[in-house]
Amino acid sequence: MSRHTKKHCAQIVLALDCHYMPMVEISRRKALKAMATGRAHALDLKTWSKLGLQDVASQPFHAVVFSKARAVAESKLGFGRGNASILRRDEHRCQYVGCMRRATTVDHVIPRCQGGPSTWANLVACCRECNARKGGRTPEQAGMQLRSAVRSQRALLLERFHVLAGV
Numbered sequence: 156m157s158r159h160t161k162k163h164c165a166q167i168v169l170a171l172d173c174h175y176m177p178m179v180e181i182s183r184r185k186a187l188k189a190m191a192t193g194r195a196h197a198l199d200l201k202t203w204s205k206l207g208l209q210d211v212a213s214q215p216f217h218a219v220v221f222s223k224a225r226a227v228a229e230s231k232l233g234f235g236r237g238n239a240s241i242l243r244r245d246e247h248r249c250q251y252v253g254c255m256r257r258a259t260t261v262d263h264v265i266p267r268c269q270g271g272p273s274t275w276a277n278l279v280a281c282c283r284e285c286n287a288r289k290g291g292r293t294p295e296q297a298g299m300q301l302r303s304a305v306r307s308q309r310a311l312l313l314e315r316f317h318v319l320a321g322v
């Protein structure tokens with residue numbers, strides 16, 4: 156991973172609600188935009204003090220508080236949501252070739268820090284070890300290979316259809 160990507164990776168900001176309840180992870184750019192429009196302020200996690208736009212303009216920050224927001228139900232939090240369905244789809248098997256471990260995490264095939272979306276097609280079941288080894292790299296960059304192409308939602312629907320139809 157290049158230094159640039161690493162720096163970029165670190166600039167994911169945790170969005171908190173008015174009770175400091177984490178809601179979702181957002182990009183630094185989005186966080187700055189929310190601050191500029193007065194919807195949020197950055198939070199210094201060491202001192203719990205409020206930081207203004209000028210305080211964080213040239214330095215990294217990790218949390219931003221949306222003082223008017225209320226976190227949605229826990230089941231809908233930005234992290235964890237949908238992981239169960241990805242794990243179920245991949246039958247809790249780590250999707251990287253040569254690995255026989257049980258998958259307990261979900262990996263972004265194209266990592267978030269390189270612009271990979273949190274979509275069904277970019278997420279695979281992955282064991283903790285492979286996930287840590289891969290880090291913020293693509294499978295190619297990490298020298299790892301996926302067992303098979305990620306099955307799309309439609310492909311799964313078709314599979315189910317075939318099972319139901321007995322073809």
Ligand SMILES: [Zn+2]
Pocket residue numbers: 249250251254255256281282283284285286
């Ligand atoms: Zn694995």
